[in-house]
Amino acid sequence: MRQLLKYELIKLFWRKSVLIVFLLLMCVYGWILFYNQEQYVDASKIYHPYARSMTEADYKKVESISRKAMEKEESMSDRLPLHELGLLYDIAHVQHRKEHYAASLEQIREELSTYAQNTFEYKKIALAEQLLIDKGVPSDEVYYNKPWANIMYMHDQLGVLFMGAMILIGIAPLYSSEYSSRVDSLLLSSRHGRRKLVSAKCYAAIIYTLAFSSVFALLTLSVHAFLFGNLDGSQTPLYSLARYVDTFDFQHAPFSLTVGQYYLIQLTIHALGCIAFAMAVMFISSISYSSFITFMISGSIVAIPYLLLDVRNVRHPITEWLVTYSYSQFIRVSNMFSSFKAVNVGGEPVLYPFVALCVVTIVTLALIWGTRAIFSRRQSC
């Protein structure tokens, strides 16, 4: 088994196409870093004095600065470096998020009163309320977590593309190339060519996937540690996570997590999602004679929802549904945590991340089983 696994790994990693695609993606990585270079400024010293409760005076100050800028009819970003502007922005957001918290709680309670108890809708909104109460009133401190915000940004922007491409290019030929190069009859007529080989291929695909997701995570971690000189802010609350002058993606997150906790959760779910997708590609590979066709079919599975939602921003019930349960959203993770979503499971509301995790697990196990069944009964041509 060890020997078989070794050779499967060699076949996976020793492909020129894998190397080429990896290098191309590294170029994209470099480009994203270059494009966002203003972001990579360590402002922890500037932020430090504001690690306290904000007061009305602070809000006023921010307001007057921005009013002054408006009067002079010049944009603030011309006068201030991005990170200083970011601080003003973050101070303003402290006020905003408190107001927003109160408003959403009120809205939820109002909505709750319109539904009869024991209906699903009621339970769902009650769950949202409970989570919001558990989360608590957002603090009125300014938190510094820019290295992490940029790490998450990189995972969000490039993570799906990187892993999607590496999995496609690596796993699509897993079985297809055996068929098209006619090695399959040698495999199938050998002692371990049916059962152990399937396991070896499956393990190899998982190792390959984990290897590349680790490479991406470690690279991102070290690049940002290098650019910022530190990785401050892992203990800060998730709702305060944003890059300089950027949206607070997680301010509506229904969970009270710290940035560090979320990072670990996101890495884990991301890795699981990648493995799930790799298994899906493996399954398609086992029924297709051509790596190219496998590549195209699996590519569309991951790319279409991604293009619809993230690139074209198409909103329609069908696409919404498609997107909710897509591999790309699962691999991306962030959309699972950015707002409250619950699914009706036998009349009870269950949080979407849990449902998605269950669905993906079941589908993946079925696909692994299917691959095994197909290859062990396969007849070569």
Place this chain on the structure above:
Amino acid sequence: MELTIQNICKRYNDKWAIHQVTAELDYGVYGLLGPNGAGKTTLLRMLADVLQPTSGSIQLNGQPIGAMGESYRDLLGYLPQHCGFYRQFTGRAFLMYIASLKGLDKKTAALKVGEMLELVGLRDVAKQKIESYSGGMRQRLGIAQALLNDPKVIVMDEPTVGLDPQERIRFRNILSEMSSNRIVILSTHIVSDIEYVAKDLLLIKEGRLLKQERLVSLLENVRGVVWKASVDEEQFAVLKKKYRIGNVLREAEGIEVRILAQEQPIVGAELVSPSVEDLYSYYFNEEFAV
């Protein structure tokens, strides 16, 4: 050891590629002979457990091979007609990979791989990538991989294709050395490959087994229908229309031709003792149906 083929059939859409073939094989070399599309490959693939028969069964010592599964494949060495390779692998790495598929441990595998490379004469190029191999070298690599696990049942589909005369002889010698305690089944179009080593010939035509007999007794069947005559172009044209022509030799003084016919086809033709080629024409010629 006994390999029993019982009434097997294989149907593709509405065409029988193999129809009700029954045969009994024990130690020795069996040559599968038949024209293109006769069903040789189909039969061999079923013996190699990579194709399911539509009906009928194949048994080794009374056990169906499908049910034996891994334990049957452990005894099997198979060379497909169109054998694929990993072109980026070296010859040695490829054999090591197949050895691990066959369940050989690392030490045995290294030993066996060296032995096989020597046997098929590829030791000097073992460290080169397979993509740099010639057709004949690949074919020999295919033969080597089939023999790695010291198989007791050897199934080879046209193993001598692409081999030069010297390599053919080498292959023939390997076969006759191994056949004493193994079942070897191979298909070929070149009768001389198996002429001296084959125990039985199996003649297949249109998916049916015509005969399973020793070569000598098959030749005996053809005795008395092979004629040799020296003719001119005109006579040759007439003969060609009426009879199945065997070997044709054009010489300065005329055409020497072998004719298959139940009675004397032309004045001056004389009966000759049949060759294996005559045998082939006799059995696989539509117009000269048996």
